[in-house]
Amino acid sequence: MTVTEAVTEADRPLDLVADFPAIPAGWAYLDTAATAQKPRPVIEAITRAYGETYATVHRGVYQRSADMTLAYEAARRRVARFIGAGAESEIVFVRGATEAINLVAQCWAAVQLKPGDRILLSQLEHHSNIVPWQLAAEKTGAVIDVCPLTADGRIDLDAAERMLTPAHKLVALAHVSNVLGSVLDVRRAAALAHGVGAKLLVDGCQAVARLAVDVTALDCDFYAFSGHKLYGPTGIGVLWARAALLEAMPPYQGGGSMIDTVSFARTTYLPAPARFEAGTPHIVGALGLHAAIDYVEAIGLDRIHAHESALVAEARAALGRMNIVRLFGPADSAGIVSFAVEGVHPHDVGTILDEGRVAIRAGHHCAQPLMAALGVPATARASFGVYNGPADIAALVDGIERVARIFG
Incomplete structure (x- = not known):
């Protein structure tokens, strides 16, 4: 040979x-870190969904609606497999990573935190992984700490280890920096956070299109990413969270699809993920994301x-x-x-x-x-x-x- x-x-x-x-x-x-261009299979999936198979999901009793519902939920299962989630019910479709992080800030942090609690971020975070925590801290009286970087631009986990205390309830860090491209050792970050009883949220926007991600192996608690950086469409993103955390979180938007029963006296809500997906979802976006995942995994x-x-x-x-x-x-x-x-x-x-x-x-x-x-x-x-x-x-x-x- x-x-x-x-x-x-x-x-x-x-x-x-x-x-x-x-x-x-x-x-x-x-400029792929800002948004990735779209391959033909993604464009074709979107065109087919709008031009041939379009219908609403979770509502219609007619066949096309049922078929589109199956396709939409198949996309959720595809995402779950792609990132190693334990169950498809741990996948919440959102507009993007920004909404995913805000959802956690409003439905977990704003509910769980109290005065004196602390949040640890790093110097390299995107504004979307800073501002939501500032809003939550203003509501709850929590305090934000900032982990420095190493000389070559990585999150300094040795410094994080020295900074973390039992008062820290959340650590929120980028898997890959959108400016420096530095890669976080997520497993170590998870071990450090869990060592003081804190939860770890990972901003995976720049990671999922470049690195194989397994949230179970990484041992984080929340993981967020956007479809458009993964060669998929805009307007669709994913929040993954441990099932127990999602079940304990209240909804932050009310409307159709997320309710169990409604009366003027009282409303009850569906389990996750439906509880967090009020209104008609971005159906075609989910199908486009499915096609994008198929594309990158084929490579x-x-x-x-x-x-x-x-x-x-x-x-x-x-x-x-x-x-x-x-x-x-x-x-x-x-x-x-x-x-x-x-x-x-x-x-x-x-x-x-x-x-x-x-x-x-x-x-x-x-x-x-x-x-x-x-x-x-x-x-x-x-x-x-x-x-x-x-x-x-x-x-x-x-x-x-x-x-x-x-x-x-």
Whole structure:
């Protein structure tokens, strides 16, 4: 057998850009951390659902409604398998990770916390994993503590271990930083939280499209993510929580679908997850998410992570050779490279790159406390997906060289 014959399909670089009709030839889309482009199977699933099989769910007695209900609940089961949930009833469909975290903040934290209780966050959290806890703390009298980062931009779990006390009731951390790409050791974070009697919520937005996630093995208590970062549609997301926690949480929205019985004297509610899904759900979004999960699992999360890790290494090496570029985050970041060009605002970097058909994110990335910790007002961020390749990195580097020429 030759060396070439010994190379398996899993070893070959991904070349999937043809699956993504919204990426024209010559356009380097490097903003997947903000939102992923959609592959044809997801687009086709959405088109078919709206154009051929659409009906409401959980209400109609006619056949198409029954069929759509089956498809909707099949999507819930697919999500449960995808993240290793113990049961499909632990999966709550929401609009996105932001709503998922707010749901926990309102229905768990605002009910369970009391004055003197503490919440531990980290310096690198997205605003969606900061502001809901501030709102809950204002309601309950709880106090928020902030865990620092290591020198290379990881959540410092050694510091967290020193900070945690029995007064801490919740720890809420990002699995993968949306700015630095640093990966949290979730199992250790769970052990530290549980060691003082606290619950652990994990923001998995940047993780589920890049890393194999098993919430049972990770031993967290809540896990949140958005469909649109997983190559699925916008407007659909997931909250996973342990069954006992969901059953003890009151609803935070009232309306159809979440009720058992209603009278003007008293209303009773259905068990989870229906209790948290008031109103007509995003039916087609759930079906699109199902298709997105099928798509990434057909490729393989390990293969996706290896592909993106190779692109990160290549990008960091190329940018690191430019003495006007400052890199942020660890060398082994998951699919994300944040950087600054000396003397040039990231918005200007992004505008000039766009002129060369390179799309990046520039700004504070909904992480202003992290920008303060880094000592910068903003960064430029290139983030990768299954459709990216070396040509995109070459275009990025060419664009930054043009930035350098323009700004002297």
